[in-house]
Amino acid sequence: MTGASLWPRYAEPADLAAIEAVPLAERNLPESTYTLLGRAAARWPDRPATTVLPAAARWREPVRRTFAELLADVHRYANLLRELGIRRGDAVALMAPNCADLVPATLAAQLAGISVPLNGALSRDHLAELLRLSGARVLITAGPELAPEIWDTAKGFAPQLDALLVLRPTGAAGEPAVLPAIDSVRVGYLADLAADHDASDFDGEPPAASDLAALFHTGGTTGAPKLAAHTHANEVADAWMIAANSLLDVGSVIFAALPLFHVNALVVTMLAPLFKGQHAVWAGPLGYREPALYGQFWKIVAEHRIAAMSAVPTVYSVLAQCPVDADISSLRHAMVGASPLPAAVREGFQARTGVTLVEGYGLTEATCASARSFPDDPRPGTVGQRLPYQRMKVVHPDTGDELPRGETGVLAISGPTVFPGYVVGRDGDGYVLDGLGKLRGGWLDTGDLARLDADGFVSLAGRVKDLIIRGGHNIDPAMIEDTLLDHPEVTAAGAVGRPDEHSGEVPVAYVTLTPGATATEADLLAWAAGRVPERAAAPKAVTVLDALPVTDVGKPYKLALRADAARRAIAEALAPFDGVTVDGVIEDGTVVAIVTLASEVDETKVTSTLSRYTVPLRLTYEGHP
Incomplete structure (x- = not known):
């Protein structure tokens, strides 16, 4: 496969048709995430692959790995896992904030078995259920120096484990904390236990494209936790679709700060850069949740010549308030997703930096990304055009019939990134997977209300389950939110149903405002009442908050x-x-x-x-x- 065939031109919406004229199978993508890493190490062995910052205050003391060093550590860690009994169909759970060793540990888990990244902030009951579903007997976890609370949680799961492999903080110096002895459980620091293992090759059989690579939890803060399965083919295909972006060339530097238990961190900032030998600079363990990061952010961009970053709207809202105190001319691709982008945030960030925010859309059940925007061809009100080889349609929420372009219904996706299902059990052949109503004839029901235009651009209109039902009348919360976001002092908005004795529920809204805003709740209520498109959707109350509730990865948390x-x-x-x-x-x-x-x-x-x-x-x- 030539470079021209692997990397078609992909800079504007019109390029999509030419890309898809070549079948994906003819692009000769790597077989697995391991093959992808090996390809990068062979082509750019001495080029930096990862640079991990210990913390914002110590950003000048990073830990760096070249592609060759990253592959060597992945081999060591995977061979240790194999010694511990991990085979192709076995799960390896990982529960730690981002640190230098978590990147190779994640890739090693996908090489030796199946990675199961966990958010250590979930309730103990949720974590216990996820471990039970996965069947993981090995847990790679933060140690007492890196995250004491996670370490305490991890020790509580020891009776159901064979091994606890412990991670130290990035750049840790001196003697590590002494780890406790636990009956029948191998406990030790991952780097120490793996030090003498073979770094040149993997002792087992490498994974195939159809093998499971990861189990990602979803629904952990909004309902019963589920594990969504990803194959190696899913992850490699989605990473290629992101890497195909012609605006980012070989060697571009990517900033990474989302937690590795989230698909965006894995696919967008860990796997996609491997395709073009791009250097990923990782923030400290708190990522974008570390307040001190924002005071140093532009200096970090200048020092590493960051070309691209990926974050949620709340991050860009804060950055729009931070004076640019360094040369950030390298930054040309700022991606945003997970929740609607308020116009005030878009305009404020661009005015501060000169960089256009590029919206995207995706979900765990479609691996990660399914749509992207183009900085030179903005389409306000959309989250981008479908990615190559992914198919999209909008269907009626009740009948499932496909709707004409421009009409609003439920967005459905098919193609190489759609997951094979959720884990519902195990049998003699491995995991039992079930679409649980999300998969219908190869199409994924996203649960998102949307409409498509003729060019395949997606406009979201809220979640089906977030519909406000007032006396039997369905109200799209996005209608209210968009109206409030048009107010010059509103930076974020969320509309939900409030219980009502007469109508079942009525719409109410919550907003955040720009610093120094003078608008009152009464002002905003009057603004919405005079502008919302339909009378029934006019909110009965508008409440101003300091911040709207979000999940750990920045998605709106409307249940709160x-x-x-x-x-x-x-x-x-x-x-x-x-x-x-x-x-x-x-x-x-x-x-x-x-x-x-x-x-x-x-x-x-x-x-x-x-x-x-x-x-x-x-x-x-x-x-x-």
Whole structure:
């Protein structure tokens, strides 16, 4: 496969047809993520592959690996895993914040077996369920120096494990902390245990394209956790689609700061750079969540000549407020996704930096990325054009019939990046996978409301499950959010349904404002009432927050808003009663209103009032659990 065939021109929307004129099978993509790494190490052995910062305050003390060094460490770690009994169908769980050794550890897990990256901030019950589903007997985890809370959690899972392999902080010096001895569990530092293993080759059979590479959890903060399976072919194909971007050439430097338990970090900033020998500069263990990073950010861009970065809108909102105190002329590709991009953030970032934000769209069940935008051909209101070889259609939410271009329905995707299913069990042949209603005839139901234009550009219109149903009438929350985002002082907006005794639920909104904003909640309510496209969608209340709730990877967390809306609605209904307190909590992905009564409150009257609401309720009493 020639370089010209592997890398077609891909700089503008019109290039898509020419790219797809060559079948993907003829592009001779690497067989696996291991083959992809080996290809990079063979072509650019001495070029830097990863540079990892210990922390924002120590950004001038990074740990660097060349491509050859990265491959050598992957071999060592994979051969250690093989010694511990890991074979092709076995899971290796990884639970740690980003650090220098987590990158090779992740690739080694995919080489020896199947990687299962875990978010250590999830509840213990969720983590226990994910470990049970995966069947992992080896856990690579943060040690007491790197993340004490994660280490404490990891030790609690020791009885169900064969080995705990421990990671130290990036650039750690001196003697490490002494690790406890745990009966029947091999406990030790990963780098030390792997030091004497073969660095030149892998002792086992390398993975094939159809083999599972990873199991990524999804739904961990919004409902029962699920493990979505990715094959090596899924990950390699999606990484190639991202790397094919003609705006980033061989040797470009990519900034990485999202956690490696998220698909964006794995595919966009770890695998895609391997295709063109690009250098990935990784932030410290807190990534974009480290406040000190923002004060040093432009200096880091200048020092490493960062060409591209990927983040969520909240990150760019903060960066738009940071004075540019260094030469950032190298930065030309700033990608944004995971949640809607407010116009104020787009304009503020571009005014500050001169760099156009490039929107994208993707989901774990389609590996990672499925659409991208083009800085020289902006399409406001869209999240980009479908990526090569991925197919998209919009279907009716009830019938499943395909809708004409321009009409809004449920977005469906097919192609080489669509996952094979969720893990629902194991049998003698390995994991049992099931689409659980997401896969229908090879098409993935994304659950996103969207419309497509003639060029394959996607405009999102919210989540099907986020629809506000007012008296049987479906209201798209994006309609309200877009109206509020048009206000010059609004930087983010989220609309949800609030329980209502007459209509079931009514729309309410939450917003954040620019620093020094003067708009009041009453002003914003009047703004929305006068501009929202349909009368029924006019919000009944607008609440200003310091920040909208998000997940650990920056996606909007609307369940938290719905819980607050439920709390406010029930509290308002029970205001006539003294001695009543209300809380809104999330249990298994459902909002529940917890009503606590003092002993003198008439329970019958309270129950009668609450019967007018459909939100799940639970009564408790002062002094009782």
